Ligand code: IMP
């Protein structure tokens with residue numbers, strides 16, 4: 439049996455999501471923004487976050503995996519589902535569930551610039567900096583967490599536990 443222990447409560451998470459939403463509202467007043475949600479893990483965070491935004495916002499999804507050794511500056515990016523609206527000259531906020539090694543989000547950021555984005559910011563609800571291989575500057579960060587495997591609030595272990603409303607540590 440998997441052992442599940444709460445690390446961050448549902449109430450603390452939603453309060454933080456509201457704070458991030460308020461900050462984005464301040465930063466992007468009257469500017470067009472496109473949210474690019476990194477599937478699958480960030481689907482719940484994205485759904486909560488965009489409902490705190492008080493201006494019209496475009497929303498797209500991308501699913502990708504990055505493979506790469508730490509010696510390689512940027513891992514190879516494999517896109518499994520691509521953005522379906524134009525990115526050119528737009529301000530983009532990449533929305534992630536968790537940043538671990540940093541390889542996925544750095545490659546995604548480069549990819550969005552390749553597609554012609556004007557500006558790309560990174561927003562993550564959880565940051566696990568201990569295993570970072572690629573330095574990334576995070577513009578909006580919810581919680582810095584210790585180097586544990588976590589599930590819930592969109593994050594999975596073997597495709598399960600995404601539906602937990604809080605963030606939990608899992609011991610297998
Ligand atoms: P990285 O930053 O390229 O290492 O990849 C981050 C991705 O790995 C995240 O988007 C998650 O999908 C996954 N991931 C990393 N740490 C965890 C965890 O603790 N639980 C669940 N998924 C994780």
Ligand code: MG
Nearest residue numbers: 477478479535
């Ligand atoms: Mg992910």
